[in-house]
Amino acid sequence: MADQLAKIKAYYFALLPSITEEQWWFYEQKISIRTYKKGDLILRPGQICDTVSFINSGLVRFYHLLDGKELVAGFFDEEQPYFSDYESFLTRKPSPMYIEAIEATEVADINYEGVQLLYDTVEAADRLGRYIAEGLYTMLSARNNAFLLDSPEQRYQKLLEQRPGLFQRVPQYMIASYLGVTPEALSRIRARLSKKASGSAH
Amino acid sequence: MADQLAKIKAYYFALLPSITEEQWWFYEQKISIRTYKKGDLILRPGQICDTVSFINSGLVRFYHLLDGKELVAGFFDEEQPYFSDYESFLTRKPSPMYIEAIEATEVADINYEGVQLLYDTVEAADRLGRYIAEGLYTMLSARNNAFLLDSPEQRYQKLLEQRPGLFQRVPQYMIASYLGVTPEALSRIRARLSKKASGSAH
DNA sequence: TGTGCCCATTGACCTGAATCAATAAGCTTT
DNA sequence: AAAGCTTATTGATTCAGGTCAATGGGCACA
Numbered sequence: 001m002a003d004q005l006a007k008i009k010a011y012y013f014a015l016l017p018s019i020t021e022e023q024w025w026f027y028e029q030k031i032s033i034r035t036y037k038k039g040d041l042i043l044r045p046g047q048i049c050d051t052v053s054f055i056n057s058g059l060v061r062f063y064h065l066l067d068g069k070e071l072v073a074g075f076f077d078e079e080q081p082y083f084s085d086y087e088s089f090l091t092r093k094p095s096p097m098y099i100e101a102i103e104a105t106e107v108a109d110i111n112y113e114g115v116q117l118l119y120d121t122v123e124a125a126d127r128l129g130r131y132i133a134e135g136l137y138t139m140l141s142a143r144n145n146a147f148l149l150d151s152p153e154q155r156y157q158k159l160l161e162q163r164p165g166l167f168q169r170v171p172q173y174m175i176a177s178y179l180g181v182t183p184e185a186l187s188r189i190r191a192r193l194s195k196k197a198s199g200s201a202h
Numbered sequence: 203m204a205d206q207l208a209k210i211k212a213y214y215f216a217l218l219p220s221i222t223e224e225q226w227w228f229y230e231q232k233i234s235i236r237t238y239k240k241g242d243l244i245l246r247p248g249q250i251c252d253t254v255s256f257i258n259s260g261l262v263r264f265y266h267l268l269d270g271k272e273l274v275a276g277f278f279d280e281e282q283p284y285f286s287d288y289e290s291f292l293t294r295k296p297s298p299m300y301i302e303a304i305e306a307t308e309v310a311d312i313n314y315e316g317v318q319l320l321y322d323t324v325e326a327a328d329r330l331g332r333y334i335a336e337g338l339y340t341m342l343s344a345r346n347n348a349f350l351l352d353s354p355e356q357r358y359q360k361l362l363e364q365r366p367g368l369f370q371r372v373p374q375y376m377i378a379s380y381l382g383v384t385p386e387a388l389s390r391i392r393a394r395l396s397k398k399a400s401g402s403a404h
Numbered sequence: 405t406g407t408g409c410c411c412a413t414t415g416a417c418c419t420g421a422a423t424c425a426a427t428a429a430g431c432t433t434t
Numbered sequence: 435a436a437a438g439c440t441t442a443t444t445g446a447t448t449c450a451g452g453t454c455a456a457t458g459g460g461c462a463c464a
Contacts (some may be wrong), residue, residue: 064351071350087343090336096347119329126328133291133335140342141289145298147349148273149266152421169440184296185421187443237405354451374412387451 004033008108010052011081015131016124021147025123034099036060043099048092049085052132055081056081058105059169063177064097072177073097074143075166086136103169154180155187206235210256210310213283217333218326228324232316238262238303245301250294251287253311260307261371265379266299274379275299276345277368288338304370354383355391360388 003147005028012027013019016078032052036042042060043049055078062073062085087094089112118125146155156179159166167175176186207230214229215221234253238244243253244262256279264275264287278285290297291314308387312320320327348357358381369377378388 032283064347066351073350086336087340087347090340096351126332130328130332130335133332133339134288137335138289138292140339140346144342144346145266145289148275149268149298173441179391182422183442184423184444188421191443250437373410385412386414386453386454393413 004056004106005031005108007056007081011054013130016128019124023122023124026118027110027125030110031108032110033180034107034109036107037103038101038104040105041098042099042101043085043095043097045096045098046094047164049095049099049112051087052082052084052086052089052115053107053109055083056080056102056106056108058107059103060099060101060105061170061174062097062099067110070177071175072174075163075174075178077165077172079163079165079170080139082132082135084136086133102174147180152179153193155179156186156189206258206308207233208312209258209283213256214330218330221326225324227324229312229320229327232312232320233310234312236309236311238307238309240303240306242303242307243300244303245287245297245299247298247300248296250292251301252313254284254286254288254291254317254336255309255311257283257285258308258310259307260303260309261305262301262303262307263372264299264301272376272379274376277365277380279367279371281365281367282341284334284337285390286338288335304376309383349382354381354387355395357381358388358391359395 008031012024033056037056038161042053045065055076056174057078059075059077060083061075062083064071064073074083078111083099085095085097085099087093092112115125115129119129146158150158156175159175159179173183176183179186181189210233211226211230215228235258238260244255247267257278261277261279262285263277264285266273266275276285285301287297287299287301289295294314317327317331321331323354348360352360361377363380374388375385378385381388383391
């Protein structure tokens with residue numbers, strides 16, 4: 001148990017330097033450890049997302065199903081450890097999406113009730129909640145601007161720079177969908193870029 | 203002065219029922235009232251967005267300039283009173299966008315320094331910051347999902363339902379851009395829909 | 405009561421990415 | 435190592451929406 005909470009505890013203490021061991025104890029009471037096998041669905045459309053999760057290890061993706069096609073909305077892993085359909089979590093409305101473990105994944109999560117209780121009983125919980133909301137906002141906003149301002153090719157290159165590890169762990173057709181194009185289109189982007197690279201090399 | 207702060211004060215007290223007059227006084231110290239004329243730029247690309255603003259009256263839009271074309275990212279008014287390039291505000295990085303008053307607008311705003319001071323001195327400030335971050339997140343997430351899942355036509359119809367007032371205050375070419383299409387395309391959407399409506403009427 | 409400008413509409417054409425289809429290249433599983 | 439998957443690539447075709455261009459309506463201002 002201590003082991004499974006080590007990472008999230010380190011995270012909390014880094015974000016909130018003034019947190020005491022006693023306050024941490026209140027958080028700890030509300031945390032559940034869950035494990036998922038590769039392919040497990042963590043959330044389905046129509047469900048209210050009741051948890052905010054912290055990834056100890058593993059990899060999950062968010063996706064929508066539209067006309068039988070999967071639209072990937074995000075990937076979360078040890079580097080990007082907090083995930084939730086936070087809109088559904090906050091508004092208590094059914095989520096439109098799937099969350100799927102695409103590797104064996106272990107998370108530490110807190111449910112809605114637990115979070116509200118912490119807000120009302122533990123000082124500094126509001127600050128933690130604020131940090132999490134701010135972090136999720138910043139991530140979403142950056143993705144939003146990328147879709148507005150960048151071409152699919154630029155989005156691909158940015159992703160290569162910013163999250164190179166993903167390409168080792170995620171099939172290309174999911175990356176394509178995350179970038180907002182079909183697998184065929186991503187394949188052509190890659191062909192174009194490697195031609196350009198070899199062209200400028202000599 | 204009392205008059206110019208009445209709305210934001212009511213807003214704070216509604217969000218934070220337990221706030222005291224004394225605590226409010228600390229907030230009040232940090233608030234500035236600003237007025238903009240129609241057409242004034244509130245933020246330009248390259249600037250760090252240093253404020254979170256609350257609209258007393260008026261209407262502003264967010265937009266990007268890309269290849270000489272304006273891409274509208276959002277509208278804010280009395281019904282949607284909090285605005286900021288919150289990503290730039292939080293990360294302290296230059297904003298890529300313009301914020302423009304498209305009507306004469308009066309705002310009450312707080313700058314970054316003031317907000318941080320409040321977080322460190324006033325209890326309940328973190329909670330207010332959390333609410334604001336959560337609200338901005340929810341708005342952005344909804345818009346994001348609309349772009350992923352809805353056609354331009356559906357986005358138009360949703361906007362008609364959800365913010366009918368905008369159509370009286372904003373020229374159609376800005377609405378088109380906000381919906382992610384050209385003015386020509388929006389005109390055709392409207393033509394299609396009014397034909398459909400009259401067709402199903404008899 | 406013109407005159408000029410901005411905006412919305414409509415039509416003709418163009419283009420980038422989606423779709424459809426076929427092939428090839430990795431993998432697992434036995 | 436053969437058989438049977440799934441994924442990636444490449445080519446041909448289609449299509450929604452963008453671009454370009456022309457027309458017309460509304461409104462401000464002289």
